[in-house]
Amino acid sequence: MDMLMKGLARSIIPSDWSLIQKHSTEEVIWGYTDPVLERLKTFGQTDSTDFGFFMNQNDSKSFEIEAISGKKNVKETGKISSWNGQKDLSDVWFTPDAYTLQGSDSNSPMVPPLANASRLDIFVDLLCRSLYFERTEQSRVSKIKVDVYNVPLDELKKENNRGYWKKGLTNRDGMIDLSSCTKLTFGESAPLIASLPHFLYAAKNYGNLYNVRPSIEKHSSFIKVEPMTGIILEAAKRFQLNTFVSRNFHPGNPANNSIIPAFWLSQSFSAVDHxxxxxxxxxxxxxxxxxxxxxxxxxxxxxxxxxxxxxxxxxxxxxAGQPRRSQARSLKEIGQLDASSGETLERQNLTTIS
Missing domain, CATH: 1.20.5 (Single alpha-helices involved in coiled-coils or other helix-helix interfaces)
Structure with missing residues (x-):
């Protein structure tokens, strides 16, 4: 059996092929021709000879999102009701908490006011799921006060992500299994695992293995929202894509089960530029x-x-309660005027008034 597998591996994998490939950033993102895929196509095992993480995404139609208008309930404004025509993602994820559509589209304003909002639920289409952002501080964008929300450590704890992992794969802190999500986003299932850049919030042994330096300030996703209007003034979406390499059979894949980082991306926006x-x-x-x-x-x-x-x-x-006393004093003063002035006053008038 081993001889058969070795012979099959030699017929598929070129002699100069290496498990670790070197390609330009453009090739890795938008695609390159892979010699192994070329061989597999001759066996009818694949339709494509090219590989790229976003190979089919350039100039492609974006996913359609339907959100609640808020006409019946203003508090529901902006919440996602369907994504890509689906009311839930039960064909992608494995538990009700995981496949229920939650949160708002990250491109839409939040529902104001947000003065007392300790968390925001945001749907991230790249991950086919929602993440919650926790309010961590207040800051300013230019001179405008904003609330700052970050993805917290608890959101990526393995016990909170059981519904997103396929059976047979080991759930890990700081990791998000995308192998089911890639059917929708890439058109084919691919062994991809997402994390925050530099394995932020992941197990420490990943940092030791790849000599990375995770930083919340540099590698966390965040949103800065003006609380009265709900308008996002600054935001950054940062994720790292990793490939999961499994030891299916020895001759063709000498590596143990491993998570190998490919690249990390950052999409950001700031109203300071406008x-x-x-x-x-x-x-x-x-x-x-x-x-x-x-x-x-x-x-x-x-x-x-x-x-x-x-x-x-x-x-x-x-x-009004003291007019007589006031008038009496005035008349008394008048009565005391010098007679030479020609002004006289009867004394009895004073007694009747006082």
Whole structure:
């Protein structure tokens, strides 16, 4: 049996072929002709002779996303109702928590206000699943206050990702099995495993093996949201793609089961690059603050008005209760005027008034 397998391996794998390939970034991403695939095609085992992680993605039609308009319930605005025509991903993942569509599209504004939102659920099409982002701090983009959300460590713990791993594969911290997802995204199932760049949040032995230096600041995915409007002002989507190499048979694959990093990608956006947008947003936020605080301002004005009316009324009431004493004092003063002035006053008038 071993001789048969060795002979088969020699007929498929060229003598100068190596398990670790060297190619340009363009070739790895958009595709290159692989000699092993060429041999396999002659045996009718594959239709393509090219390999590339995003080979069929360039100039291709993007996935269709249907989201709730919020007409019936504004709190549901932006939440995904179907992805690529599917109401759930039960043909991809393995538990209800995993295959239920959750969260909002990462390209849409969040539902405001977000002042008390400790987490955001975002659907990531590259991973065919949702990830939750946890609010970690407040910051500023230009002069605008924003809430910062990061993918937390707990989201990538293996106990929270059992529904995403195929049977027979070992679930690992910091790893996301994409072998089922690639049927939708690449057209064929491929042994790919995603992680954060430099194996952030993964087991420490990966860092020791590949001499990587994971950093939350440099390698975590994040979103910066203006909480009053829900508009994303900065965001970064960062993931690393790794290949899973399994020891199917010895002659053709001398390696043990291994996860080999291929490359990591970063997609980012910042409103700082669009100063006109920031200016308009700042103006809108000032109006929102005014409108939001308008009922409170009216209440303060009403209270101040009532207090002013009360004190004025109290003063008038006090003056109205003492007119005779005030008038008597005035008449007494008049009665004491010098007679030479020609002004006289009967004494009895003072007694009747006082």
């Amino acid at each position: 100063p006109g947008l920031l200016t308009k947003l700042g103006q809108q936020i000032r109006w929102l603050v005014l409108v939001t605080n308008f009922p409170l301002a009216l209440l303060v004005i009403a209270i101040c008005g009532n207090l002013a009316a009360f004190f004025v009324g109290f003063k008038i009431h006090s003056q």
